Amino acid sequence: MSRKTVQGNYFEDFAVGQELVHATPRTITEGDIALYTGLYGSRFAATSASTFATTMGFERMPVDSLLAFHIVFGKSVPDVSLNAVANLGYAAGVYGAPVYPGDTLSTTSTVIGLKPNSNGKSGNVYVRSVGKNQHGETVLEYVRWVMVRKRDESADVGGAQLPELPDAVDASALSVPFTIDTAAYDTTLAGSPYLWEDYEAGEKIDHVDGMTIEESDHMLATRLYQNTAKVHFNQHAQGQQKIGRRLIYGGHIISLARALSFNGLANAQFVLAINGGTHSNPTFAGDTIYAWSEVLEKIELPGRSDAGALRVRTVATKNQPCADYPFKGEDGKYLPNVVLDFDYTVLLPRNA
Template identity: 70%
Template sequence: MSTKTNAGNFFEDFRIGQVLAHATPRTVTEGDIALYTALYGSRFAVNSSATFAMDIGLEDAPLDDLLAFHIAFGKTVPDVSLNAVANLGYADGRFGEPVLAGDTLTTTSTVIGLKENSNGKTGVVYVRSTGVNQRGEMVVDYVRWVMVNKRDTSKPAPEPVVPDLPAVVDASALRVPVGLSLEDYDTVLAGSPYLWDDYEIGEKIDHVDGMTIEEAEHMMATRLYQNTAKVHFNQFEQAKGRFGKRLIYGGHIISLARALSFNGLANAFKIVAINAGSHCNPTFSGDTIHAWTEVLDKVEFSERQDLGALRLRTVATKDLPCADFPYKDADGKYLPNVVLDFDYTVLMPRRVG
């Protein structure tokens, strides 16, 4: 048989400092934005209305930050995680230039850590991935780590290297969109009267609503990002695996949780950082996702009295509403119904005067 096809990289194919230039630049269209809205129902006004966005100084309605993240992430899959067992976590993620319809995104990754697992069959690969637009401007930059199968279990393990990653993205690294002016920010159109000043550290918000995942929509969403991971599509192979069915891309759960968070955080209009994130348990078609959010910290900008940032932890569960839900057991392990623990930072208007 021809060997022109790409089987993807296995654990022993990676090396520290290796740079992976990912194929298939992606020009984002209005159609992508409409499909993303249809899949998740996100209602944040700045992403939904060009008029609203321009009223606060932006050039046009930007893409939902997570749509830009997923597109950049999807580019990395054929080179980083085609042979993955699981995507384990995220850290040190920053969002840069807003992405508009018509922009073209390209992604490059650098291997920054390697550690073989004790079973000798898999290892963890750490990469920093950077997505840029057609002008070479950073739109998203993040670290993720993924468990990858070995091709040959007899291969010796590399010297383990585990990167030292920050627990939270420093406030000085948070990027405020150029030209952002909140004088005409309309809380009625945005959907909530609650601004930065109204939230307290330690406050927990039950987002109340739930959303059931259908088989077709999670596969359509993953194809939208050109994510080629077999575990999401190939039922023939997955029927023989641990779960016997297709796994749902973890980013799908992040987007569902973010869309659900509108009810309680409608004025959290832009994500500026991903501090940490874990996909705690797998999700499947038919699961119903709920979410709640805890306010971890509040950030003030010395040069902006009209704008603040909230550090948030959003926890998503499957088939279990979140009100007063303990998400870890007595030993600190995630309970089976917990599918996402996502620590991120958002911008939110402040009251002036």
Template identity: 65%
Template sequence: MSDKTNPGNFFEDFRLDQEIRHATPRTVTPGDVALYQALYGGRFPVQSADSFAHKLGFRQAPVDDLLAFHIVFGKTVPDISLNAVANLGYAECRWMAPVFPGETIHTVSRVIGLKENSNRKTGVVYVHSQGYKDGNELVVDYIRWVMVRKRDENAPAPAERVPTFNAIVAPERLRTPPGADFAHYDWVLAGSPHGWEDYATGEKIDHVDGFTIEEAEHMLATRLYQNTAKVHFDQFRQTQMSQDQEKPGRRLVYGGHVISLARSISFNGLANAAFVVAINGGRHVNPTAAGNTIYAWSEVLDKAELEDRTDAGVLRIRTVALKDQPAAGFPDKDTTGKYPDSVVLDLDYWVLMPRREKRRG
């Protein structure tokens, strides 16, 4: 049997502090941007029109923040999560610089934690990943953890370490896109008059719209990011493993696909959330499959001014995505922390939003 193919790493293959330089560099093209637009229908104006972006100081429209994230993430899959059961969560994710068509991205990861599960069939791998453009400029920096199968249930587990994370990326650690100036922000063309001043902590927003996930769409999206995780593509394998209670009998939708759908849906109510600048934490609470219809609601958790700019502020947003249940009534976890089956995503993040009036003083 040839040893030239890559079966991916299993849980027992990982080692603490292991550094992995991921193949393959990926040049972002206008075609990627168009396909991403076709898949999610995002309407945020800075990423939609060069003319709008020019007025804010950009040479052209930057690619969607989440497209950059997914490409960085996709580089890690063959080494980290090819044999994943599920991607479990994110922490301390920051966008450090915008990405433009024509720039090339690569990713480096370090294993920062490992923990075997009690069933001895799987374990959780924690990684710190960093995406760079054009060689050495950091664009995305994040932590994630993923449940990975063992090759051999009887294999000894690697040394255990469960890392701790900051629950929130402090506002002073946020990076805003260099050169961006919202002084000439066109509120009419943006599609909403609501700026940073108009949102209140505790406010909840039903984003109203729903998007049904088609089988071809979620697989096409995942291929766009060169994410090769088997759970998204191999229906035969999923069917064969359906006796395992940790595995449904259908292909799972990549969690990032749901994040992008939720972000797109959130335009209706958060149209001027121009950039995602950090993810404080996120959980994929329940699995999603083709045929599910995604709805979303958001809550404003906090808001902060920025010391280095008067034209914009940041909002801390919690977006909850649902499957096959509209967001009216804001379905959520109960007092014990248990989520209803309809909740598929609970995402806590910071967005940069222009101010209608510059701060005085």
């Protein structure tokens, strides 16, 4: 039998401190932007119109923050999560240099933690992934953890080695490498009159709209990002597992929730940081996604009068509107229809 093929890493193949250089750099094109819009219907003006982007200090229209995330994430899948049961969460994510069409992104990862699961069949792998452009500039750095199957359930994999992770990215670490012309910023074209000053900590927003996932949507998305995880790609293999169906890629839900959040957060043009995130329940083709958000914190950006930041929690549900802000039950566990709890920091212009 040929040994030229790769089966992917299993839990016992990982070691804390291990460096992974991921294959296949990816050049982002205008076509990627069009496909991203087709998949999620995102309407944020700065990543939809080059004319609007220039009022925010860009030389031309940048790539959506989450499209950059998907590309960086997808590079890591063959080495980190090809044999995953599920992607579990995120932390300590910081955006850096803007990404433009024509930029080429590559990713490296470092294993920073391991936790065997009590069932002996899998373990959680913690990695810090760094995405850079062709100039060596960091465009995104983040931590994620993923449940990965063991190759040999009897293998001795040692005890847990858990990383220390912050609750949120500090304001001093937020990067805003552009200056907004607040006098030229057009809230009518942006889709909302509400700027940074108009939001308050503790405010909750029902984003109202829902979006149904088609089988073709998530399959196109995973191919677009070259995310080859079996749980998303291979129905034949998944049909032999307990759930019996392909899982929707968690990042797909993040992008749907972010697109839905336009209705209420239209001026939140860019994601600056990913503070944390949990994929709390699985999602399948045919489910309809709704979302609501809570403003956790208003953040003054040091030395900036043109923009401020909001730390936001966006919760996505499946097949359940969000008028009553569903979240957790009395036992502290996520309700069955809650599929995403995403804590992130967004940029908004300030009043001129």
